Amino acid sequence: MNFDLSEEQLAVQQAARDFAQTELLPGVIERDTHQKFPTEQIKKMGELGFMGMMVDPKYNGGGMDTVSYVLAMEEISKVDASASVCMSVNNSLVAWGLEKYGTEEQKKKYLTRVATAEAIGAFCLSEPEAGSDATSQRTTAEDKGDHYLLNGTKNWITNGNSAGVYLVIAQTDAEKKHKGINALIVEKGMPGFVIGKKEDKMGIRGSDTHSLMFTDVKVPKANRIGEDGFGFSFAMNTLNGGRIGIASQALGIAAGAYELALKYAKERKAFGKTLSQHQAIQFMLADMATKIDGARLLIHRAALLKDQKKDFVKAAAMAKLYASQIAQEVTTDAVQIHGGYGYVKEYHVERLMRDAKITQIYEGTSEIQRMVISRELLR
Ligand code: CAA
Numbered sequence: 001m002n003f004d005l006s007e008e009q010l011a012v013q014q015a016a017r018d019f020a021q022t023e024l025l026p027g028v029i030e031r032d033t034h035q036k037f038p039t040e041q042i043k044k045m046g047e048l049g050f051m052g053m054m055v056d057p058k059y060n061g062g063g064m065d066t067v068s069y070v071l072a073m074e075e076i077s078k079v080d081a082s083a084s085v086c087m088s089v090n091n092s093l094v095a096w097g098l099e100k101y102g103t104e105e106q107k108k109k110y111l112t113r114v115a116t117a118e119a120i121g122a123f124c125l126s127e128p129e130a131g132s133d134a135t136s137q138r139t140t141a142e143d144k145g146d147h148y149l150l151n152g153t154k155n156w157i158t159n160g161n162s163a164g165v166y167l168v169i170a171q172t173d174a175e176k177k178h179k180g181i182n183a184l185i186v187e188k189g190m191p192g193f194v195i196g197k198k199e200d201k202m203g204i205r206g207s208d209t210h211s212l213m214f215t216d217v218k219v220p221k222a223n224r225i226g227e228d229g230f231g232f233s234f235a236m237n238t239l240n241g242g243r244i245g246i247a248s249q250a251l252g253i254a255a256g257a258y259e260l261a262l263k264y265a266k267e268r269k270a271f272g273k274t275l276s277q278h279q280a281i282q283f284m285l286a287d288m289a290t291k292i293d294g295a296r297l298l299i300h301r302a303a304l305l306k307d308q309k310k311d312f313v314k315a316a317a318m319a320k321l322y323a324s325q326i327a328q329e330v331t332t333d334a335v336q337i338h339g340g341y342g343y344v345k346e347y348h349v350e351r352l353m354r355d356a357k358i359t360q361i362y363e364g365t366s367e368i369q370r371m372v373i374s375r376e377l378l379r
Helices: 007-024 028-036 039-048 066-079 081-101 104-114 174-180 230-266 279-307 313-343 349-358 365-379
Strands: 119-122 140-143 147-158 163-171 181-187 193-198 210-222
Touching: 007 039, 007 066, 028 210, 028 349, 039 081, 066 081, 066 119, 066 279, 081 104, 081 119, 081 147, 081 163, 081 181, 081 230, 081 313, 104 163, 104 365, 119 147, 140 163, 147 163, 147 181, 163 210, 163 230, 174 181, 181 210, 181 230, 230 313, 230 349, 279 313, 313 349, 313 365
Parallel strands: 119 163
Antiparallel strands: 140 147, 147 210, 163 181, 193 210
């Protein structure tokens, strides 16, 4: 075991930390309040290489490893979890999915633009009646020879309006159940594709989450990812890696709240001494730091296994389950340490507490992670 990060990994971590402080921190409260997508910031993240970190440089990516990616995700998430969910979906679902399973033509046409966020990616699996139960897809992709006719509704889609490239999962042959599902690349502006309502969310309010409607959208066969019927496997395999990204988002949210609480505890005085001199606060900080380190170790193990091309399914699910759980606990404690100040927007921790909740829901709820873990244990 080697816990040392390479010089390159440390440089990536520092670059992400600097970017978060200089470009994301100013305006993060306003974006949260007004549900404003960080358009300019994401554009810059694309230019700096944060949006296609693991993609091969020949498709405009950074050619980095998953460990570098989780380090950057943690730093960005400490400050702005709305920007980091856009980054996570773009990197680990859309870019990774296209690179791993797409044709050369699809990579040249779509991945090259997704990797720089010239066209942001969206991953469209969830439906009004298919969230955790993802095999129950109602969206249909009827085989019409040289194209599919896409009909249906997708819900809670991250980057719903800001994206340019959408990976849409749809049922082609209901009799074959999950083996009759396809993954199609849909472009914004295709006739019949309408962007629906924007969700008014509890947290990650700067990210744009929309429903999407497809009515007789003609999607060329050339836009199908993989063989006919591969769509559900595509979604599952892609989500396995995506969960490492969301786990690092949860970690970053927790670590960001912890760093603010630590600083505040050293400055704020009560009963004639700083909060940090009270044992009750010292023990809270000790628990917070221990949980954060535990989550980080689980995440780095999952990332390392993925980089080593070993089975990482259980490790990724464990990392997401644990990191999202401790993000709840740590952000709640950070608000508690801040007292009344913690409950107002100016001190950031209330936002981090609201942002933390979604990490237990998207890319597989905590209950789904427990299903994945226990199935692996009992296999
Ligand atoms: N990795 C790879 N393959 C998997 C898998 C995994 N983790 N889990 C299941 N599969 C495969 C199975 O092997 C099976 O394939 P075969 O028949 O070829 O063997 C197929 O998928 C169906 O599996 P099950 O029979 O186990 O199906 P199920 O209905 O009992 O359970 C599930 C499936 C695991 C619960 C799945 O529906 C699931 O993961 N649900 C959660 C969906 C999810 O994570 N949604 C997130 C939305 S995307 C999002 O949030 C992005 C965003 O914007 C932030």
